[in-house]
Amino acid sequence: MKLSKEPSVAPDRRPNRVGAQDAQARIGIDLGGTKIEIICLEPSGQLSYQKRFSTPRASYPDLLQALDHAIQLADPEPDPRLMKPIGIGTPGAVSNKTGLMKNCNTTELNHQNLAADLSQLTSRDVKIANDADCFTLSEALDGAGRGHNCVFGVILGTGVGGGIAINQTLLAGPNAIAGEWGHNALALDRLRSDYDFPWPRGRSCYCGQIDCIETWLSGDGVTKSYEALTGERRSAAEIFDNPNRSEATQKTFDQYSQLCALALSTVINLIDPDIIVLGGGLSKTPGLCQAIENQWAHYVFSDQVATRIACAQHGDASGVRGAARLWPAGFKGS
Ligand SMILES: [Zn+2]
Numbered sequence: 001m002k003l004s005k006e007p008s009v010a011p012d013r014r015p016n017r018v019g020a021q022d023a024q025a026r027i028g029i030d031l032g033g034t035k036i037e038i039i040c041l042e043p044s045g046q047l048s049y050q051k052r053f054s055t056p057r058a059s060y061p062d063l064l065q066a067l068d069h070a071i072q073l074a075d076p077e078p079d080p081r082l083m084k085p086i087g088i089g090t091p092g093a094v095s096n097k098t099g100l101m102k103n104c105n106t107t108e109l110n111h112q113n114l115a116a117d118l119s120q121l122t123s124r125d126v127k128i129a130n131d132a133d134c135f136t137l138s139e140a141l142d143g144a145g146r147g148h149n150c151v152f153g154v155i156l157g158t159g160v161g162g163g164i165a166i167n168q169t170l171l172a173g174p175n176a177i178a179g180e181w182g183h184n185a186l187a188l189d190r191l192r193s194d195y196d197f198p199w200p201r202g203r204s205c206y207c208g209q210i211d212c213i214e215t216w217l218s219g220d221g222v223t224k225s226y227e228a229l230t231g232e233r234r235s236a237a238e239i240f241d242n243p244n245r246s247e248a249t250q251k252t253f254d255q256y257s258q259l260c261a262l263a264l265s266t267v268i269n270l271i272d273p274d275i276i277v278l279g280g281g282l283s284k285t286p287g288l289c290q291a292i293e294n295q296w297a298h299y300v301f302s303d304q305v306a307t308r309i310a311c312a313q314h315g316d317a318s319g320v321r322g323a324a325r326l327w328p329a330g331f332k333g334s
Contacts, residue, residue: 027074027124028324029067030131031055031090033106033158038070039317040084041324045142047317049074060108068121085125086118087326089134089319091159093176101128105159127326132161132179133170134322135312139277140165141325143313148274152179152267155319156260157280160214164271182214183207186263192298195258199228213263217256219282226252240285256282257291264292265299268307279312279319 025048030037033055040049053070056062075084092104094115101109119126129137136145136153145151145165155161160182164171171178188201188211203215203224215221219236227233229248239249264276278289289309297305312318 025084026324026327027084027086028320029088030320031088037320038074039320040074060112071122080123083124085327087323088128089131089323091131093130094128096176129326131319133163135279135319136163136165137170137325138318138322139312140168144277144310145275150273152273152276154278155280156282158219160217183212186211186213186216199225216259236282258295260292261295262299265296268300275308277310277312283311
């Protein structure tokens with residue numbers, strides 16, 4: 001594996017790029033299945049522009065047009081030499097085999113060359129990376145993972161993703177899936193023998209496998225676990241955000257933290273990170289980090305667990321900040 005992750009980059013089509021004076025600022029886009037966030041990140045780390053809007057899902061051309069419009073609003077600079085570069089974080093990845101998007105839950109993106117198409121439409125430089133990788137890069141550079149050599153970033157939300165940063169650089173592999181732990185099987189057979197686990201096993205995953213980590217640790221996984229106890233179907237936010245935890249809510253939370261500890265123990269056994277940074281909607285559940293830390297020693301193959309665990313310093317903004325940071329600071333155009 002190489003240690004320098006190179007996101008998908010569209011070829012530069014603009015003339016006369018040399019000489020740009022104020023292009024250090026970068027545009028970051030978090031392209032999600034339901035919403036899109038776009039920012040302008042200044043060299044200081046401050047945001048000079050921020051906007052969110054719903055993701056158009058009618059067609060791929062519609063999505064491209066919406067992104068082009070949003071970019072023009074964020075950076076109305078008409079001079080191609082001064083236009084800010086674009087970094088995009090999105091679920092899924094760019095196939096090293098075909099150069100096209102793959103594994104996107106925004107399915108109209110799959111099999112498309114988003115970087116090249118958007119670069120052509122906007123006459124700007126475009127890089128694309130997985131959203132969990134963008135999150136990890138952001139937290140490793142100036143977030144909760146700052147100063148640590150090895151950072152494992154985790155997204156616990158609609159999906160479950162991950163990324164690895166070593167010395168503030170994203171780890172890449174030949175399959176463009178470094179850190180993608182969500183579709184490994186959760187080793188339910190390794191749960192503590194004294195832990196009461198009444199939930200039926202064998203959850204099907206859209207990837208074709210059974211009991212993927214994502215089927216238990218995603219928001220939908222929490223909904224299923226709670227529903228199995230109560231017969232009531234509620235979103236993960238409705239279940240965990242209520243400060244008055246019912247017995248079923250507490251049991252669901254205990255199961256969730258136990259399974260997080262079990263799943264993260266395999267990450268620690270494999271790459272032994274200095275810190276694990278949690279992001280995504282479920283990471284905001286009060287007491288989650290502490291509950292995981294209290295339980296993972298049962299599953300880690302070591303006489304101690306010195307690994308730290310923390311919530312994202314930049315919260316929901318980490319993904320889009322990391323997308324902008326796909327371009328190095330001081331970039332002045334190619
Ligand atoms: Zn799966």
